[in-house]
Amino acid sequence: MSNQENRMKSFKNKGRDNQEMRRRRADVSVELRKSRKNDQLLKRRNVTVDNEPTSPLQQQKQPTNQLSTSEIVQGLKTVNFKDTKALFLAVQAIRKLLSRELHPPINEVIDADIIPVLKALLDRNDEPSIQFEAAWALTNIASGTSDQTRTVVNSGAVPEFIKLLSSPHKNVSEQAVWALGNIAGDGPDMRDYVIRNGVIPPLKALIGPDTAATFLRNITWTFSNLCRNKNPSPPAAVAPAVLPTLTDLIYHCDNEVLADACWALSYLTDGTNDRIQQVVAANVIPRLVHLLSCGEVSVMTPSLRALGNIVTGTDEQTQAVVNANALGGFKTLLESKRTNLCKEACWTLSNITAGNVDQIQAVCEASNGKLIEALVTVLQSGEYKCQKEACWAVSNFTTGANVQQIVALVRAGVVPPLCKMLDVKEAKIVMISLDALNNILIAADKLEQKPKITAVIEQIGALDTIEKLQAHTNEEIYQKALHIIDNHFPLEEEEIVEIMPETNQQGNFQLNVAASQPVGGFKF
């Protein structure tokens, strides 16, 4: 058992510890942005900065638009505060400026120094319509950059907004929720500042059986921002305070509410094992597993993320996910056209296969053994991002599995695609692929079936690849490649090795494994 424990550590702490996983998750958004940039292929022509094409609607609103920003700002500064009607119109004009779709003049409004004025108006309990307009304007200012958000906070608006949460006017309290959400979303500092001001109790109080769905969406989103961001994570007291609410919200029928609630859970699980334990103890796993196969991508993504975070925890925490039959839905996820889902599913699987033999057995048995076949398919023909994660999953699998489990994996055709991963540029991936091959060969040796595997490896030309890897600049790769050649490939094969590269050069249309990826693989 202690041996088992050790190996565990070597996975979850050394091989790919939480730090590393965190890094990899941070990559997601960067990659996304990059790929989006690539989509735009042609970087010619600047975006024309002008008003929208004229639509009948726009023509209607022309009159309000005719005043310039500075005139509107002046309007608020010079208006007689006693004249509530005029005051309302002045604030509304500002709000409209800030809520147009393109290029809202946030900085101009900040520079005009009217944020204190707007903040002061939040106090006008006698005029809820003015409160509402001012809150909206401030919400939109807080939606900008960190600096812009900070100007709102520095005006002392946060306590005012928290007071407004209990306003009898629904539109006012909804707007306050939104504003606080924006502020909390700015980062750990702002989040903790909002929490210290006591946002959670009144926010929870807003949720009732007759809360409108749109309102509830805003509340849920604000909750998620209160759980969001790391370095540092939210105060330890937050999770116990919000988990009961979130546990209710994940049973709501609105997809946006569900999505935001799941995101909140995914943030809460993105941390140390005791943080994960708080969420596991709230007994949300069965529902998250259920949502995993709800078909709505915007909900599936965060619930998968939350479950994926949970299985980075201890064996028991991982087991809780396995027990809830989460693996049942994974085959569909691996076959999903959404790269992101597929990739995260593989990542989650890799952490499950890094578990104990029973957990690996659960992976083997999932979907009547079809899950590992789906995993092999991803490794074979998925997008590179997914292949990488699948490679981790396979490599972890071979390290922890018993001989029968490895046989099952090999029967699913893992060897050819695994060999193909030896061609990638990333050294780490090559390394874990070599590890996996080595583990498979060792297992095959125990069953005295090694020649079958080595024959496959030779047949698809992977032996050459391994030979070439001995010339790799990375010392560790060299060692691993050398180890495989020395231990699994006896010397007399040398002649074959000589001939192979030549035949490879011959064909112009090389429809070999690397090019066309025959499905099914090699069976023995």
Next chain:
Amino acid sequence: MLISDLRKEFYDVILHKHVLLMVAFDVDALCACKILISLFQCDSVHYTLVPVSGQQDLERAFLEHSEQIKHVVLINCGANINLLDVLQPEDDVTFFVCDSHRPIDLVNVYNDTQVKLLLDSTEQLTIPSYEDIFNDEESDSDDSGNESESSQPDKRRRLDEESIVRKLEKKRARRLWEESRQKIIFQYEEFSFYSNSAAYVIYQLAWKLSKDSNDLLWWSIIGLTDQLLSKKIDREKYFLDASELNRHVSRHNRLGQEEDAAQQSVNAMKITFNPELQLALYRHWSLFDSICHSSYTACNLRLWTARGFKKLHEFLADMGMPLTQCKQKFTAMDIAYRETFCDSLQNSGKKYGLDQITVPSFYAQFGYKNKFCAFDAVHAASALLESIEKDKVGDANFLEALDALSRVHLDKLESGLEISKRQHKAIVSQIRTLLDMNHVVSAGPFLYAYIQEGTLDVKFFSKANCLALLARFTLEAFVKMSKSKKVKNLPLVMVAPLDSEQGTSLVVGVPPLMELENSPRSLFGRAFEQTAEKTGSRVLHDSFDPSIFALKTEDRSKFFDALVSLLS
């Protein structure tokens, strides 16, 4: 980006630079490459020549050289694939593409910085407008939907009701735009066809640089002739371009001025514009063999039938040619017959439905012995390119063919002629088998023929151009033999084994005979792609011509079932 001032926008840019020259495997490309290289030699441009047989080759070669070389010239490849997407070049790499494949990929057309397409200034292109294809302002509205799925917004601005409505409206407009974009692109890419010969385009550059000569001109003639022989362009286009080239020919060869001709050394090359018989290689073969192995005569006389064969003898008798003379090597034929047979062939030809047996063409003469017609030079070069001799890889074939085009390597040209004869024999006997065994079948929307594994000379047909040649020849023969009029409007798909060890086949689609004769264009490129996608067949679209691809033999039946239903 399209450029037509080749001198300023292309040649002046690459002068004094190191250039990577990537050339496709066809005779036209070979000739363009020849011309360009001789220009480079004049101006000491440092170049690296890499023959590329397909897209994979292109990617590999580019990867290998892209670190050192920033100026890449692509000949007869690259125009119809999205270069930026396929090759992922750094920002400082510039591609100059001289390619006759059409339609040109739209990203290539509209990229202003990295892709320059060298075009003949007279070419008429119909290209969808930029606004219809690309949307510059796709930043916010549309992507927010996708992004929210993989992450959650941390801050949100509350918009006006009006803005929200407007946003929806914009989305709708965008959807409509998207639909029309799909349609425009579909129409644009529906058919693949060929435009001006690359050799001709490059020759014009040489002319503008005042560096053209008879040698360069001869290569551009061969390039153009290749386009005609491989049915990439129709006769009309060929006539137009040939008469254009003829002006250059008369400029260089000042016909009719006796004293000039006398001054020239016999060893200098002379090019003559002359009607040429559509008989393959007859100067290097026997007349009889040539008639039997040329598509025009063989198909029109229906030489695969006993009656047709009898008719051939009748025809020769009508010409007044003794059979022994016809079966003699052409060079050994009686001089009297050699001088007159051309006229008598044309005269008798009219009675036998061979009234179009001549095509205006060119021949080059140098020294006392050497006289080559452009047709034969094309046959020789393309045979060398696809030589199937053992232990010769693609690149060696390419260099061999490149050499054969030079006057100093006549031996190579002659070996090419020999290979070409073998190719022709293989083709004709293959057609005989196909017709005798009724192996050309109608699949409904197209004709279908399958070359079986283990057939004699099957190796020849594992090469794209040779298989395409066979396919066109077969189609013509089949149409001429068939009683049905409908077949004239049917395209043909032909499959031949490519690599028996890997279990792959080569598939080629040729347009209907009607179209082959009149602005040839093929719809198979897209159809093949779609079918492969739908059936999940394992295919490799490696060739630069989209109507040629490799297929896992096991997937053949499911692929063709789906292709039938797609095209009917």
